[in-house]
Amino acid sequence: MAKQKNIHRVPREADHIDRSLKHAFDELAAEPLPERFTDLLEQLRKAELHKKDIQ
Amino acid sequence: MTADPRDELTEHLGALRAFALSLTRNSATADDLVQDTLIKAWSNIEKFNAGSNMRAWLFTILRNTFYSLRRKRKREVEDADGSLALALASKPDHDGRLNMRDFMQAFEKLPDTQREALILVGAGGFSYEEAAETCGVAVGTIKSRVGRARASLADLLSLQDDEALELTDSVTAGILSNGPVN
Numbered sequence: 001m002a003k004q005k006n007i008h009r010v011p012r013e014a015d016h017i018d019r020s021l022k023h024a025f026d027e028l029a030a031e032p033l034p035e036r037f038t039d040l041l042e043q044l045r046k047a048e049l050h051k052k053d054i055q
Numbered sequence: 056m057t058a059d060p061r062d063e064l065t066e067h068l069g070a071l072r073a074f075a076l077s078l079t080r081n082s083a084t085a086d087d088l089v090q091d092t093l094i095k096a097w098s099n100i101e102k103f104n105a106g107s108n109m110r111a112w113l114f115t116i117l118r119n120t121f122y123s124l125r126r127k128r129k130r131e132v133e134d135a136d137g138s139l140a141l142a143l144a145s146k147p148d149h150d151g152r153l154n155m156r157d158f159m160q161a162f163e164k165l166p167d168t169q170r171e172a173l174i175l176v177g178a179g180g181f182s183y184e185e186a187a188e189t190c191g192v193a194v195g196t197i198k199s200r201v202g203r204a205r206a207s208l209a210d211l212l213s214l215q216d217d218e219a220l221e222l223t224d225s226v227t228a229g230i231l232s233n234g235p236v237n
Contacts, residue, residue: 013214014205018177020158025178027155028073034086037068037093044097045061 060109061100064093067110070179074114077174078121080163088124092117111181115189118171161211165204172200173208 071092075085095116096103103112162170168190175186176197183201187194208214 013209016214017205017208020155021162021173021178024155024159025073025174028076029069031069031072033068033072036086037089038065040090040093041064044094
């Protein structure tokens with residue numbers, strides 16, 4: 001079945017702006033993450049386990 | 056045994072960092088903001104409604120933390136270092152997209168409220184309702200901010216709105232005409 005087209009008429013400037021912004025956001029979100037975040041989550045997880053152990 | 060929603064946090068790190076960068080425009084401050092957000096989310100996980108939108112919940116925490124921090128340390132948090140433009144400076148441009156460095160430099164000049172509204176709705180895929188809840192304002196306010204942000208960017212980039220495009224891309228079309236596609 002052919003995919004139904006979702007056609008909208010939009011201003012060219014808004015199209016450029018939103019495509020560029022989405023592209024930029026996706027690029028930033030895909031950047032390698034600092035290890036501090038995964039290290040932090042690991043520390044929090046260990047602390048949580050320790051807390052459960054002593055309860 | 057139910058899954059711990061905290062296991063999902065890792066999936067949102069990249070988007071959280073991108074949102075933090077868009078707010079702070081400073082990579083060091085953005086990373087501190089993400090770290091604070093993770094700690095708050097972890098210690099308040101019981102306030103998260105399982106099955107609801109975790110990204111929206113995390114973005115709300117990050118945003119509130121940003122404005123709280125900025126009230127306390129106004130100068131430091133507003134010390135934009137061009138991180139957004141720099142992060143994208145080496146990226147190639149693609150057909151139909153603006154020069155990324157020029158674009159991000161213009162984006163960084165927008166007021167905080169317009170920047171966050173356009174990021175949430177235009178890039179983050181949030182509905183106007185979700186963006187309004189995240190920002191703690193009315194839906195109409197978000198729509199107005201998104202409209203003003205687009206107009207300001209078009210002005211800054213000297214774009215001409217002299218013709219219209221017919222788009223078949225449902226995501227982009229939804230973002231531009233009727234709000235986000237869910």
